[in-house]
Amino acid sequence: MRSPLVYTLSISVYATAWTFYGAVGSAARNGLEFVTIYLGPTLVFIGWWWLLRKLLRIGQTQRITSIADLISSRYGKSATLGVVVTLLAVIGSTPYIALQLQSITTSLSVFSPADTGFSNANVSAFWIAAVLAVFTILFGTRNVDANERHHGVVTAIALEAVVKLFALLAVGIFVVWGIGDGPAGIFSRMSPEMLHTESIFGPRWVALTFLSATAIITLPRMFQVTIVENSDERHLATASWAFPLYLFLMSLFVLPIAIAGQSILPEGANPDLFVLTVPLAEGQNALALLAFLGGFSSATSMVIVAAIALSTMVSNHIVMPLWLRYGADRVSTSGDVRNVLLLSRRMSIAGLLLLGYFYFRLTGGSSALASIGLISFAGVAQILPSLLGGIFWRSATRTGALAGLGAGFALWAYTLFLPSFEGSFILSSATIENGLFGLSWLRPQELFGLSGYDPLVHSMLWSLGINTALFVGLSLVVTPRQLERIQGAQFVDVFRQSDSGSSGIVIRRSATSEDLFTLAQRILGTMPAHRLFTQAAQEQGRPSGLPEPTDDFIGRLERELTGSVGAASAHAMVSQIAGGGTVSVEELMKIADETAQIMEYSQQLEQQSRELAETAKKLRQANAQLTELGAQKDAFLSQISHELRTPMTSIRSFSEILQSEEDLTTEQAQRFVGIINAESQRLTRLLDEILDLSFLESGRVKWNLAPVSLDKVIDHALASVEGQRAESEVKILRRGDRDVTVQADFDRLAQVFINLLSNAIKYGRSDDPQITIHVRKVGKIAMIGVIDNGVGIRPEDREKVFEKFSRLSEITLAGSAGLGLPISREIMRNLGGDLTVEENAPGAVFRITVPLASSRGSRAPS
C-alpha cells in the first residue's frame, strides 16, 4: 500500500473540514479568495525540485521525525529549539483542531434541527473530541516505530481523501447540472458583486497564498505525511502534479456551490454549511448524508494526523528530555523507555484534543471556519524563516533561529491569536481595542500605528518581518558552535553527500555498520578492522558480512578506537555514527583521516628514531668489533713475532757459535747444525701454517670434495704420525663403525686427523698413554671422537684452544705454536662439519663432525 497514489492521497489531509465546508463559506463571503489557500500548496508542489525534494532528502538522511526535530537537529541538536517549535506547533494547531470539532458539531446540528441549543453543541463537541482521541490513540500509538511511520493510518487517510473528494464532486455536479443547467446556468445566478472582481489581486491575495504555501511545509501534520511518512523519493515526483490536481478538483465546484447556496437558501443561512444545506434544501437527503460523511472524513483525518504528529513532538522534545533528566536512574531497561514514550504520546493526544475543545468553548464556536484556519497558518508560518534558512543558508545559527522564532511567536500571539478569543482569554476586549496598558501604539491589531491593513496581513507583516530580521541579523553576528556548523553543512549540502537516493530503513541500518567499518578501517587500519568486524559478526552468529551494530558491538568498537584516538573522540565519533548520524560520515572521515595522518606521521618519526638508534647501536657494535679485531691483530702480531723469534734466536746463537768457536769438535758442530736445521724447519712449518690459515680464512681455497672412505683417511693419518707415536710409546685404539664414507677433501681431512693425533700424542701424557679413535654415524653425519687419557683441557680453556696462538696452561700446550687447531676447525667448517672440544673423559676429547656422502654419489660442493 505504499504507492505514489496513496502517498498523494495522504498529503490531501491538507484539505480538512475547512476546505470541505469553509471554502464554500469563504467563497460566499470573499469570492475567489478561497483559491489562494490551494494555490500556495500548488506552487510549492510544482516547485518540488526546489524545496520539497531537499527537505525529503534531509529528512531521510538525518532521520527526521517531525518539524521540531528538523529545526532542532539543524541548529546543533538544540533541545531548546525543539521545545520552542513544539510549543509553537501545539498552540498553532489548537485553533485548527477546534475548527474540525466545530465543523463536525455544526454539521451534526444540521441533521437534528431540534437540538440547536448552545450547551448541546458543547456537549457533542466534547464527545466528538473524546471519540477522536480514543480512535487516534488506538490507531496512532499502537507501537513506537523507529521512523515514526504509520502505514495503517496513512492508508486510512488516503481512503478518507477519496471519500471527501467523491462527496464534494457529487455535490458540485448536482449543483451545476442538477440545480443550474450547466456551468453557464449556475454562473448566471451569481450576484455581480460576489467575485469582488476589482479587488481580487491585492496584499491579502498574496499574503494568503504565501501563508498557505508556508503551511504546506511547516504544518506539523503536513510535515508528517509529506516528509516523515514518505518511503520513496519518486512518490514525491508523482505527488508534485497529482496533489495540485486533487486540490484543483476540490476547488472546482466551490464557487458554484456558494452561488447555489446564496440563490436558493434564505438570507442569513450559514455559508459554511452550504455543502450540506443545499442538497437538503433540494430534498437530496442521500447526497447530504454523503456530504456529511465527506466532511466527517476531512475533519477526522486532520485531527488524527495532527494529533499523531504533535504527540510525537511533545513526547520526543518535551516529555523525554524531562523524563531522562529526572528519571535517569530508570533508563536501564529499554522497554521502560518505550512505555514512557507510548504513555506520553497517548496523554499528549488526549491533551491536544482537550485544548482544541477548550479553544472551541472559548471562541464560542462562532468564528467563520476560514479565519480560524488562517490563525493556525500564520502561527506555524513562524517556523519558515528558520526552516528555509536552515536548509539553504549555512551561516544560519541557533541564536538567530531562537530569537526569530520567539519574537515571531510572541507577535503572532499578541496580534492574531489572543485577539481571536475576542476578549475571553488573557487579553480583554478593552486591551484589544485600546492597546496594552491603554497605550494606543500597542494596539494588537494596529501595532506601532500600522493601520489600514487586514488583521491577518498586519499580523503577518509584524511577526514574520521581525522574525526574519532577527533570524538573519543574529545569524550574521553570532558565531555558531561547531556542531551547528557541521549540521548546517549536512543540511545545506545534502545532495552533495549522497547521490543515490537512499530508501528504506534497512539500507540505512546496514549503512551504519558499513560506516562504522569504514571509520574503524581509517583509524585501526584495514586488517585489524577486518579482524575485529569479522570476529564480531561470527560472535553474533553471522557466517559472513558485517555485524549488526548492537550496543555491545558499538561499545566494543568504541573501546578499540579509544586506544587510537582517545576516549572523547572515539565516543563522539561512534555515537554520532551509531546514534542516527548527527554528523556526516564524511566529516568523521575527515577527522579520522587527520588523526590517521597525525598517527602516521608520528609513527614515521618513531620509525626514524628507531632506525637511528639501531644504526647507532650497529655502529657501536662495529666499532667494538673493530677495536677487538685491532687488539686481536696486535696480539696476533706480537704472538707471531714471539713465535718466530724463538727459533730465530736459537738459529742465530748456534750459527754464531759455529762461526766464532774454532775449536769445535765435528760432533759438536754436527749437533749444532742439526739444531739449526730443526729450528729452521720449525720456522718454515710455522710460516706454512700462517699462510695456510690466512688462505683458509680468506676463502680462496679450492676444495676437492668427493666421497672419501673415513678408514683410509684415518689409516693415512696414523701412518703419518707413526714415527711420533712409536717415540712416545702411545697405544692407538680404533672403535665404532667401519666402512663409513664421508663427503670431504681427502688431504684436508687427513691434515685434521694428523693434527689432532699429533696433539694427542704430544700432550696426552700419562703413565700408560692411550688414544682412542671412535667413529659413529648419526643421521646424515659422521661423528669421530679423538680421545686421549692425559690431563685433559680445563673447562675455561676449551674455546681458547681454537684461538690463534693462544697460550694455554704451561702443562698442556707448552711451547706450542697453536695454529694447528684453528686451522683444523677452519677446515672442518669449510667441509660442512665442525671441530669441537668435549668434556674431559678424563683426557682431552676432540669431536669431528663431517657429512656422510649421499648414497647416490658425490655432489658438487656448495
Place this chain on the structure above:
Amino acid sequence: MKDNDNDLAERAFRRRRRQDAALVLPIFGIVMLMTPVLQLFSRDTLIFGAPLPFVYVFGMWILLIVLASRLSRMLTKGDEGE
C-alpha cells in the same frame, strides 16, 4: 566511442535543462497568479458563460498541473536512465 561521448554529453545537457525547467515552473506560476498579471484578467467578462477571473485562475491552475506532470515524468525517467 565518439558517438557515445556525444550521447552522454547530450543526455547530461538535456537532464540539466529538465532540472532548470523544474526550477522555472513555480516562478512562472508565481508570475502568472501572484503579480499584477492577475489584475489584467480581473474583469467582469464572461467566457463560456463563466466569469473571466474564474476561468483564468482555474485555467492557469490546470496548465501548471499539466506542465508539472510532464516535467515530473521527464525528471524521474531521467533518473532511471542514468
